[in-house]
Amino acid sequence: MDIATEGPRHATRATTSLEDHGRAAAKARRRQNNSPALTRSEVEAAVAVLIRWAGDDPARPGLADTPARVTRAFEDWFGGYDLAPDDILGTTFDEIGGYADPVELRDIAFFSWCEHHMAPIRGKAHIAYLPSQRVIGISKLARLVDAFARRLQIQERMTDQIGAAIQQVLQPAGVAVVVEARHDCMSSRGIRACGTGLVTKAMFGAYREDAALRGEFLASLQLR
Numbered sequence: 001m002d003i004a005t006e007g008p009r010h011a012t013r014a015t016t017s018l019e020d021h022g023r024a025a026a027k028a029r030r031r032q033n034n035s036p037a038l039t040r041s042e043v044e045a046a047v048a049v050l051i052r053w054a055g056d057d058p059a060r061p062g063l064a065d066t067p068a069r070v071t072r073a074f075e076d077w078f079g080g081y082d083l084a085p086d087d088i089l090g091t092t093f094d095e096i097g098g099y100a101d102p103v104e105l106r107d108i109a110f111f112s113w114c115e116h117h118m119a120p121i122r123g124k125a126h127i128a129y130l131p132s133q134r135v136i137g138i139s140k141l142a143r144l145v146d147a148f149a150r151r152l153q154i155q156e157r158m159t160d161q162i163g164a165a166i167q168q169v170l171q172p173a174g175v176a177v178v179v180e181a182r183h184d185c186m187s188s189r190g191i192r193a194c195g196t197g198l199v200t201k202a203m204f205g206a207y208r209e210d211a212a213l214r215g216e217f218l219a220s221l222q223l224r
């Protein structure tokens, strides 16, 4: 199902279908990335080129294993491409009695990667949703953030993807996602503006339509 079919909120969205972020897409990407034209040793050679570009000697003993380490680190840092949101959100609980108030999980720490500079984005995500007959295990919300964070990202898109996945798979009455993060591409290079924080928000369903519900969640976060 394409989230673009879900209603006006999504009608003009550039977001691709959830399937595109899912397991099939990850496998396709991996096939592409692991094609015979791109071997592990070629990736390591590319890292060695970057070491040379940095001004050092990839052959010196201290750096000899670094290309292999960096290649392994990439598998970890970018492991999100292999994680399918619909699998992560697959376990739900519907024996929730009469519970019908917001569920909020705050301070979900994440590491992501700026797609412009491949520099770290470090921050916290806060998720709220208004259940409609079922709830999700709270660890799955953190897993979902991790799945979208460990990719090349811009913060706005990551924020939207987290909310859109919850809205599509869990189909609650509404979802709100707030992400606060620091971008190393801004602090460690370029303008070198340390201490700045980017806040992004994505609202779906009741959180988009109901200002009081949205305001209650945003106020609870005490954003500066």
Ligand SMILES: Nc1nc2c(ncn2[C@@H]2O[C@H](COP(=O)(O)OP(=O)(O)OP(=O)(O)O)[C@@H](O)[C@H]2O)c(=O)[nH]1
Pocket: 114, 115, 116, 153, 154, 155, 156, 183, 185, 186, 190, 191
């Ligand atoms: N909106 C948004 N911008 C981002 C994000 N991460 C990095 N950027 C910005 O992306 C922009 C890329 O700008 P370019 O002019 O193409 O690249 P650049 O010459 O390296 O830019 P400077 O960072 O200003 O030196 C920069 O302004 C970054 O601060 C993000 O998550 N969201």
Ligand SMILES: [Zn+2]
Pocket: 114, 115, 116, 117, 118, 119, 183, 185, 186
């Ligand atoms: Zn950047």
